Amino acid sequence: MDAAYVTFYEFGSPGQVLKVENRELQRPKAGEVLVQMTERPINPSDLLPVYGVYSHRISLPAIPGYEGVGVVVDVGPFVSSQWIGKRVLPLRGEGIWQEYVTCNAELAVPVPDFMEDYMAAQLYINPITAWVACTEVLALKPGDVLLVNACGSSIGRIFAQLSQVLGFQLIAITRNHHYTEELLQLGATHVINTAETPLQPTVMEWTNGRGAKAAIDSIGGTDGSDLAFLVQSGGIVLTIGLLSGQPVHWAEISKKTNVQVKMLHLRHWNQQVSVQAWQNTFQHLISLIQKKKLTFRRPDAHYSLSQVHEAVRYAESSSSMPSMTF
Incomplete structure (x- = not known):
């Protein structure tokens, strides 16, 4: 089975260097979960690496995108099958601008039922x-x-x-x-x-x-x-x-x-924080959302993965760089 993803082979304007390609979907390895993505916001931090701001630590080709939410569809060896069907934030693994993302199960953040996808996608x-x-x-x-x-x-x-x-x-x-x-x-x-x-x-x-x-x-x-x-x-x-x-x-x-x-x-915080502290921090923020003490804007535009160029143009033309999903 092939799956779509966004990549770039050189640094430059996202509208010019980003490409949508397909590759064979691989099963997750030991300790990993495979997540079918449902929402991915666009942040300034997603676009800066494409421009080459962090070129000294980025190997090309690369897949952009740091945050988003999806549903676990497969698990690797030593991971409980109870993960399958659960919504999670698949973070600190591969770039998020893909149909399917693989990440370490320990770092996947469970999303509670009360939280809508657009909120969860912006939680990181x-x-x-x-x-x-x-x-x-x-x-x-x-x-x-x-x-x-x-x-x-x-x-x-x-x-x-x-x-x-x-x-x-x-x-x-x-x-x-x-x-x-x-x-x-x-x-x-x-x-x-x-x-x-x-x-x-x-x-x-x-x-x-x-x-x-x-x-x-x-x-x-x-x-x-x-x-x-x-x-x-x-x-x-x-x-x-x-x-x-x-x-x-x-x-x-x-x-x-x-x-x-x-x-x-x-x-840098990611590198020094323990897995338990990582999960606890997210759970604390989730509790603030549940108590309605923290809220995020709804995306004002939606794009499919194949429309990444339109999505990026929209993001770059907005003075406040609002979150969008595509």
């Missing part, structure tokens, strides 16, 4: 990053002030909701008013639209001149470096992305501001 990249950032790296406490830029994004919405769950105060930074009301409703204490409101004096006014306890940068460039000057001495700027493509000379900025600079890459 943004929620885990946001949770680890707030609870482990920054260790935010009730009353702490956190600055987050690019907050109109999917992960920005999650930080707003986690501010309610964990009790910290979120100052959300955006470039327009499209998401102001939504972010405030989700839990943000303040929203600053930098197209209309100056960032530095506004943050200082809202923090009584003290600045924030910490800041999270997804953009880089001047947008990222500006955050460091709004954080208290000894505070932390955590960088989780580089949407501008412009790196920051963080060592220099750190000396000027006496602010710690840290980076969070999910792959």
Whole structure:
């Protein structure tokens, strides 16, 4: 039986280098499960490797896609047949942009019946990053002030909701008013639209001149470096992305501001976290969803696997890069 998958043989624009091919479906090996995919969102982190941002650690050809949900249809030796028919997140194995994905059964995350596919498909990249950032790296406490830029994004919405769950105060930074009301409703204490409101004096006014306890940068460039000057001495700027493509000379900025600079890459967390802690983290997020303390946007477009070029064009034309399934 042949199965379709998306691949790329060279780095470049996803619309030009991505190809849809077919290959013979292989049975899972010992300790593995085979998952028939049902939904796969598109995130900026899915497209950056295609462009070649991480070319130093990616072997070509490669299959893109980091998260999604599907149903177990086969198991390898030493894996219980009770897995068959269960919905799971098949993570940290092969790229997800395939009809069928194989992954380690220990790392497959079971999906409860109450959770819709579109929610489950988005449970990995943004929620885990946001949770680890707030609870482990920054260790935010009730009353702490956190600055987050690019907050109109999917992960920005999650930080707003986690501010309610964990009790910290979120100052959300955006470039327009499209998401102001939504972010405030989700839990943000303040929203600053930098197209209309100056960032530095506004943050200082809202923090009584003290600045924030910490800041999270997804953009880089001047947008990222500006955050460091709004954080208290000894505070932390955590960088989780580089949407501008412009790196920051963080060592220099750190000396000027006496602010710690840290980076969070999910792959590094994956390498050091135990299997039990990995599963427990997902279960905690699932419990927040069940209690309606955490929610994700519904995808506003759907594509088949063979329409990957249309899907990518849609994703790249959207200012907030919304999740989609295809």
